[in-house]
Amino acid sequence: MLSYIVRRLFFVLFVAWGVTFATFFIAQVVPVDPAIAALGENAREEQLEEFRERYGLNKSKLEQYLIYMGRLISGDLGQSLRTGRAVAEDLREFFPATLELSLAAFVFAVLLGIPAGIVAALRPNRAPDVAVRVLALLGGATPVFFSAVLMQYLLAQRLDLLPVQGRLDGFLFPPPRVTGMMGLDALLARDWTVFLDSLEHLILPAFVLGMFSAAILARMTRATMLEVLAQDYIRTARAKGAVASSVIFRHALKNASLPILTLLGSLLGGLLSGAVLTETIFSWPGIGRYVTQSATSLDFPAVMGVTLLVGLVYALVNLVTDLLYAFLDPRIRYT
């Protein structure tokens, strides 16, 4: 088990290296000079030279790569061309907001998708099943950016039920930063006004972001549950008089949990990168909005930083998913 984990962690490192290499490669094909992109067309030659000197852009590609890798090993992701700050510092500031949003969306998706899938599977082709299937089909086909725009207009602007954008009302002071997740930090500071307000700000973007995942999850749960419910041991359990709920949860859902778990892992990874569109629309100060702005201004150190971070999180989530397998299914052993 331990050697398996170590091997997998090496693999995570390998993937991380691959991701940085690919992004570095992509950054080299940019037809625009990043110095001009940052300083503008009218910048004087000395200014451009100074900028290139400061960010090491005048060295050879190989040198630039070696310098980048050397710094990376010591945890230095370089400097953002746009914000002028260390990329690592930017990520520390913006990532918790994305994590908060993605986790909330994930909770939405699980609470909505899995029960819907179970209900649908219990009575196939009846009204609730048809409703779940239609909603799941629509949810899987609706562009996130439009549902975000629509919900923002209807629920926030028109009905004034929820805040339009941002993480906190302008007149409130954010709690002292501990985790960077506004809600959690407010809880830690026992600041209930801020906690409730940040929760209100979170609901809409999290719901919009989670809808697509909820749709996929409902479909998958339904399909897996249908398959499991058709097995002989379910009939046996029913025949011997087991309580209906125990058949559903202990016999069926437990055995359907492996494929669902696999999907959950990949959904969480997908949410992190899907946050790009949601954050842009709701002015959510996370790494999705950060990477969009960075890519627009050809700030590749920042783009590489975000890609590396999200790639790492994704690989680690996959590792945890695989380890949970062994926990849920004793037949699976890693050596």
Add this chain to the structure above:
Amino acid sequence: MAAAVNAPSDRRSRPLRRFLRNPGGLLGLALLALLLLVALLAPLIAPDPVEQNIAQRLSPPSSAHLLGTDQLGRDVWARVAHGAAISLKVGFGVVVLAVLLGVAVGLMAGSLGGVWDNLLMRLTDIFFAFPSLILAMAIAAALGPNLGNTILAVALVSWPVYARLVRANVLALREREFVEAARALGVPQWRLMLRHLLPNTLTPVFVQASFDVGGAILTAAGLSFVGFGAQPPIPEWGAMVSETRSYIAEAFWAPTSPAVAILLTVLAFNLLGDALRDVLDPRANA
């Protein structure tokens, strides 16, 4: 007796018949046919998609403007209709590129084995771990934002799934008698790959591809929405939603029409994919 005579052709036509009995699949096919028709006939059935008429900006749907006009007084129906060809081009373009690349990698990894297998699959792993939208954004930003680069960018993040699919299939096929027989007869490696292994892996690829067309259209529209795809005044659906979204209060039809078009298109491919999987994948019959 008639049944006995018909038996072989019956078996062959069974997938088609099962498809025709699948309401979701038929709906998907009908939507797709409608979309193709609109895409092909757009120049005939819709007015100029870029002609501006500021005097009539944000006017509601009427007989003159079926879906109203946008903030520049452009006909929304014209833009949606002309956008159909763009979205289909993007969807099919992405999937064709991704399938070509993914199948080639998977086929080589599966049939050559050894070092090649390791090398190619680790490459696949790296691309699989990439946050797809972010990578596509980086590529599109680097190459310059336009439709061709969007297709290339989304294809580059979409191929790994085909590589894994084909490799897994090839590994299973390699143990089968007909492959062993071909090898024993001295069929060269490349011929074995192309004539014996490749055709037998195409069914799952086909099913996956039909889902991915919809997914590719969604991703590309998302890229255009944040400015990394089609540039104005091109009537790309995602870009249209982005350009008109701040007018949703005065003219809901402007952002809603292209969004519904995306929804119906993606829905069509998802329904088609579901039906094809049910019909072609024997395991899904349960």
